[in-house]
Amino acid sequence: MIGFFPFAGFIGWLISDWEYLGSTREYVPVPTLILIYAYLLRRKLPDVVGGLMIGVGILVASMGARWADDPLCYMHPMGTQFLWHILNAVMLAWMIEVYRRHMLAGRRAKR
Secondary structure, three states, X not given: OOOHHHHHHHHHHHOOOOHHHHHHHHHOHHHHHHHHHHHHHOOOOHHHHXXXXXXXXXXXXXXXXXXXXXXXXXXXOOOOHHHHHHHHHHHHHHHHHHHHHXXXXXXXXXX
16 A cells, blocks of 8 residues: 555656646546556456456546536536446445455365
């Protein structure tokens, strides 16, 4: 966890000119880190990697909903903020499921 903060600062510095993302830019280190982790696990745990990639897709979709909320609020009062929250919940539940499946597979392998 301690290593995340320097990583996030470095990624933030790399993308500091991506102003079009608005405040959603501060979340970019999270899917970036998951992608790096998936790449490092690609040979050892391909099933986990598939789950991580789905999680990144859900997270990027939620970030897209967050990014689109401000301009869309002018057209529709409900905006897309609710999608940001729903997709984040779905992503969290999915990542818990990926972990659960990985742990169960490990138990089965030990038998």
